[in-house]
Amino acid sequence: MSEKYNYPFQNPDLPLAQRVTDLVSRFTLDEKINLMCQYQDAIPRLGVRAYKHGTEAAHGMAWLGEATSFPQPIGLACTWDTELLLRIGSVIGDEARGFFKKNPAINGLTLWAPTVDMERDPRWGRTEEAYGEDPHLTGKLASALVRGLQGDDPFYLKSVASLKHFIGNNNEINRGECSVSIDPRNMKEYYLKAFEIPFKEGKAQSMMTAYNSVNGVPANLNPDVNHVVKKEWGMDGFVVSDAGDVLGTVNDHKYVDSYKEAVALTIKAGVDSITDDHDISKQAIRDALADGMLTENDLDIALANTFRVRFRLGEFDPDSRNPYAAIEESVILQPEHVALSLEAVRKSVVLLKNDGALPLQADKLKKVAVIGPLGGKVYRDWYSGTLPYAVTPLEGIMKQLSADGQSVRFANGCDRVKLKASSNGRYVSLTNEAKQPLAANQSSSDKADLFEVSDWGWDSHTLIAEANGRYVTTDDVHVTASSEHIWEWFTKEVFHVRYGNEAATLTTWNDRPVKVDANTGALQVQEGTAADAESFTVEKVVDGLNDAVEAAREADVAVVFVGNHPLINGKETIDRPDLTLAASQERLVKEVFEANPNTIVVIVGSYPYAIGWINEHIPAIVYSSHAGHEMGTALTDVLFGNYNPAGRLNMTWYQSVDQLGEFMDYDIIKRGRTYQYFAGKPLYSFGHGLSYTSFEYDGLQLDTDHISEGGTVSARLRVSNTGDRYGEEVIQLYTQAGPSRVKRPLRQLQGFQRVALGAGESAEVSFELKASDLVFWDVTREKFCLESGYCTMMFGSSSSNTRLSRTINVDGENIPARNLLLNTKAVNYDDYEGVLIGENTEGGNSVVTSSTPAWIRFDDVILKSDIQSFEARLTCTAEAAIEIRLDSPEGPLAGICAISGADTGWRTLTCDVELPDGQRSIYLVLKGDMRIGSFQFRQ
Numbered sequence: 001m002s003e004k005y006n007y008p009f010q011n012p013d014l015p016l017a018q019r020v021t022d023l024v025s026r027f028t029l030d031e032k033i034n035l036m037c038q039y040q041d042a043i044p045r046l047g048v049r050a051y052k053h054g055t056e057a058a059h060g061m062a063w064l065g066e067a068t069s070f071p072q073p074i075g076l077a078c079t080w081d082t083e084l085l086l087r088i089g090s091v092i093g094d095e096a097r098g099f100f101k102k103n104p105a106i107n108g109l110t111l112w113a114p115t116v117d118m119e120r121d122p123r124w125g126r127t128e129e130a131y132g133e134d135p136h137l138t139g140k141l142a143s144a145l146v147r148g149l150q151g152d153d154p155f156y157l158k159s160v161a162s163l164k165h166f167i168g169n170n171n172e173i174n175r176g177e178c179s180v181s182i183d184p185r186n187m188k189e190y191y192l193k194a195f196e197i198p199f200k201e202g203k204a205q206s207m208m209t210a211y212n213s214v215n216g217v218p219a220n221l222n223p224d225v226n227h228v229v230k231k232e233w234g235m236d237g238f239v240v241s242d243a244g245d246v247l248g249t250v251n252d253h254k255y256v257d258s259y260k261e262a263v264a265l266t267i268k269a270g271v272d273s274i275t276d277d278h279d280i281s282k283q284a285i286r287d288a289l290a291d292g293m294l295t296e297n298d299l300d301i302a303l304a305n306t307f308r309v310r311f312r313l314g315e316f317d318p319d320s321r322n323p324y325a326a327i328e329e330s331v332i333l334q335p336e337h338v339a340l341s342l343e344a345v346r347k348s349v350v351l352l353k354n355d356g357a358l359p360l361q362a363d364k365l366k367k368v369a370v371i372g373p374l375g376g377k378v379y380r381d382w383y384s385g386t387l388p389y390a391v392t393p394l395e396g397i398m399k400q401l402s403a404d405g406q407s408v409r410f411a412n413g414c415d416r417v418k419l420k421a422s423s424n425g426r427y428v429s430l431t432n433e434a435k436q437p438l439a440a441n442q443s444s445s446d447k448a449d450l451f452e453v454s455d456w457g458w459d460s461h462t463l464i465a466e467a468n469g470r471y472v473t474t475d476d477v478h479v480t481a482s483s484e485h486i487w488e489w490f491t492k493e494v495f496h497v498r499y500g501n502e503a504a505t506l507t508t509w510n511d512r513p514v515k516v517d518a519n520t521g522a523l524q525v526q527e528g529t530a531a532d533a534e535s536f537t538v539e540k541v542v543d544g545l546n547d548a549v550e551a552a553r554e555a556d557v558a559v560v561f562v563g564n565h566p567l568i569n570g571k572e573t574i575d576r577p578d579l580t581l582a583a584s585q586e587r588l589v590k591e592v593f594e595a596n597p598n599t600i601v602v603i604v605g606s607y608p609y610a611i612g613w614i615n616e617h618i619p620a621i622v623y624s625s626h627a628g629h630e631m632g633t634a635l636t637d638v639l640f641g642n643y644n645p646a647g648r649l650n651m652t653w654y655q656s657v658d659q660l661g662e663f664m665d666y667d668i669i670k671r672g673r674t675y676q677y678f679a680g681k682p683l684y685s686f687g688h689g690l691s692y693t694s695f696e697y698d699g700l701q702l703d704t705d706h707i708s709e710g711g712t713v714s715a716r717l718r719v720s721n722t723g724d725r726y727g728e729e730v731i732q733l734y735t736q737a738g739p740s741r742v743k744r745p746l747r748q749l750q751g752f753q754r755v756a757l758g759a760g761e762s763a764e765v766s767f768e769l770k771a772s773d774l775v776f777w778d779v780t781r782e783k784f785c786l787e788s789g790y791c792t793m794m795f796g797s798s799s800s801n802t803r804l805s806r807t808i809n810v811d812g813e814n815i816p817a818r819n820l821l822l823n824t825k826a827v828n829y830d831d832y833e834g835v836l837i838g839e840n841t842e843g844g845n846s847v848v849t850s851s852t853p854a855w856i857r858f859d860d861v862i863l864k865s866d867i868q869s870f871e872a873r874l875t876c877t878a879e880a881a882i883e884i885r886l887d888s889p890e891g892p893l894a895g896i897c898a899i900s901g902a903d904t905g906w907r908t909l910t911c912d913v914e915l916p917d918g919q920r921s922i923y924l925v926l927k928g929d930m931r932i933g934s935f936q937f938r939q
Contacts, residue, residue, distance in 0.1 A: 029296055043301060066386045098332040114164075120170055123576045124731045216837075217813060220271050268294070369558040370561070378632065471483035503535040575663070715806075733752065773810075826847040847931070870894075887923075
């Protein structure tokens with residue numbers, strides 16, 4: 001060892017594994033404990049700096065100050081552009097390095113992004129944060145972002161991507177307590193697939209576990225963290241828990257009784273860094289060590305994982321070796337970063353409908369009405385950074401229409417009102433943050449009691465005091481006009497306004513009653529329920545709807561901007577109440593359209609919407625996510641044809657919530673969820689998006705007409721821009737396989753390319769389909785299987801718009817008949833009713849009855865008349881029975897196993913059966929509350 005290094009870990013020429021092992025071995029036990037949480041202590045004697053795991057970076061660096069902001073992840077996914085995501089990831093990684101240079105102890109390089117949760121239901125409050133309903137699209141886009149974030153050096157990492165949230169996290173309701181039921185096929189083919197791609201292809205170095213349980217086991221204890229992510233997929237970085245979730249194993253899930261059990265099980269399950277109360281967590285680790293629940297080696301394994309990544313970030317090496325060490329703070333908000341943000345917004349915009357109303361021709365317009373609550377604002381979501389500036393749609397359109405004689409009139413559609421308290425008959429006039437009356441600083445007091453009210457639907461309103469332009473908010477005691485913007489964990493600027501009998505009541509964001517203080521006359525938050533709230537007479541000084549209609553009637557064109565506020569009615573901790581726009585916004589669109597049929601609707605939103613009336617009547621509809629500081633510029637460019645839109649939907653837009661199943665049902669296969677299995681007619685299909693030009697597909701050629709294990713099919717086709725302007729087309733490859741012994745997707749995305757073409761230009765596009773893309777999880781043998789049959793390859797511009805197709809033969813295997821003489825896991829059923837999947841404390845999962853009728857079905861079973869008995873491993877708490885039936889839940893009875901409830905532990909139950917020879921379906925009809933782990937027949 002060179003003399004200039006005091007320890008082997010300091011020598012950058014030694015193998016990484018040797019360096020990591022050496023460093024971890026030098027920590028004392030107390031130091032190891034203090035390094036197990038999110039904020040890792042400095043160890044000065046070894047030159048180890050303080051370090052933080054976890055900096056938010058979903059669409060730009062968040063919470064650290066002004067930074068480049070990109071569209072929300074739902075918007076990034078609508079680009080269908082992996083090369084763009086790579087560049088965006090690189091910029092975010094650069095700016096992470098800039099913030100790290102500014103304060104390395106606080107601004108860590110471990111970035112909590114991207115979110116790759118599968119969005120099987122658009123009602124999820126955090127839909128904005130992820131990449132959609134398809135694992136291939138999500139995986140490829142996430143992988144590209146990861147590669148950009150982490151850089152392209154073979155050893156050093158620019159920053160670290162933490163994929164979240166593993167796994168089955170697509171609901172906010174009771175997220176810290178609930179368990180989602182996911183059977184083996186759904187898990188292997190859908191939920192895991194989205195994570196596998198960015199780990200295997202993107203080489204993501206970190207992952208965050210989810211709040212929920214999966215099949216009865218809290219996600220931070222999920223055995224797949226070790227068995228699948230680390231071993232099967234080869235992830236050699238580290239895993240972090242979500243904030244508060246480890247202690248939540250006790251507090252919320254009630255899974256174990258003590259914190260020491262929680263931390264011990266979490267660390268052994270593969271979580272390497274705990275994001276929780278440090279003092280409590282560290283003491284719990286000490287207690288677990290003292291009681292033998294943890295060993296020092298368990299800590300060594302976890303710390304080796306976290307420090308392996310810290311070494312690759314360059315912390316222990318000379319800056320001259322690390323290509324990213326020279327990135328300075330000045331990189332933040334570089335002009336090229338801002339330009340990329342604008343490009344990303346443009347590419348994310350989706351033209352949903354166009355009957356020829358777009359693009360607008362600026363030189364033929366004299367008067368334009370910009371209407372709606374989203375027209376004059378740019379809102380941030382919880383994981384947005386601080387915007388250095390923001391171009392609103394109104395400002396973008398005003399800049400476009402700057403010629404003499406052109407005018408833009410803005411009407412946000414919001415009422416301006418006075419509130420008169422029923423208790424004292426006086427108008428409400430609030431105080432500012434210093435508790436001073438708003439009228440005190442006004443030359444005229446006529447605005448002191450005037451409020452602009454925005455109705456976000458479902459009783460949620462925000463109020464702006466016109467006297468000072470601030471939002472009305474509360475500290476849960478006082479009500480003041482003191483908030484400059486809406487952006488905190490709790491959206492305390494929301495007040496629930498409920499009308500009745502020409503009066504209204506006000507309650508706070510958490511539905512506590514608002515009353516007038518009898519002594520001071522000020523609004524106060526009181527204890528009690530919504531029924532205790534005081535009544536107020538609402539005097540409408542300006543009718544926002546009438547104002548909007550008047551503006552539209554006088555204009556050549558009305559552009560109505562509607563959508564959501566990212567922190568109201570659907571966000572982290574709150575799922576959406578419906579798929580519709582707020583009722584007030586729908587009414588606004590209808591009234592404006594009646595006044596001016598030349599109406600364009602722009603939806604600025606965090607999720608898909610059900611907009612049936614708008615789609616039927618409005619001539620042109622545009623969609624954008626909340627997209628940061630250049631949103632207004634990009635939308636203006638699209639509306640006026642400065643940019644030809646080519647965004648594509650990353651999720652199905654349904655006609656109504658009636659087309660969705662039970663919110664907590666995670667079985668997309670049986671319930672017909674997502675574009676893969678949905679057999680109904682959506683409002684807009686997955687992959688949908690229009691253009692101002694037209695494209696033709698032809699010349700499809702395949703290099704083979706069959707595929708077998710390990711093989712590929714190469715496809716080539718020609719795409720031509722047959723219109724009169726430059727445009728981009730997203731060519732999408734879908735497959736449909738069959739016939740099959742199981743339910744297969746109606747269509748399944750296998751590839752996509754975004755191609756730019758000038759007017760009249762053509763390009764040859766190539767795709768490669770692998771045999772491994774066509775497999776499904778065979779529950780009868782617990783492995784992926786390439787099944788013999790056919791595969792239709794479909795090329796088009798969306799999942800419902802196929803332009804070219806070709807069918808090939810699949811030379812795979814035929815699934816053998818089931819042999820239930822072998823021990824069979826109950827969860828490996830072919831179909832079911834009235835059951836969920838829960839934990840099997842003897843190992844693995846179990847089938848749990850949840851409703852009546854309850855049964856599980858096993859197809860293609862070889863039956864023999866010499867089979868004499870049936871046995872099952874189960875537990876139950878009361879008397880119950882299992883009926884063994886043939887062909888249907890009411891089919892011929894082969895046997896009944898009665899269950900006594902005297903013993904609540906796991907036990908083996910046996911009963912006699914009479915079965916014929918042949919191949920049939922077996923139904924286990926479950927009568928009563930029970931949990932079945934496995935079963936088999938015996939001769």
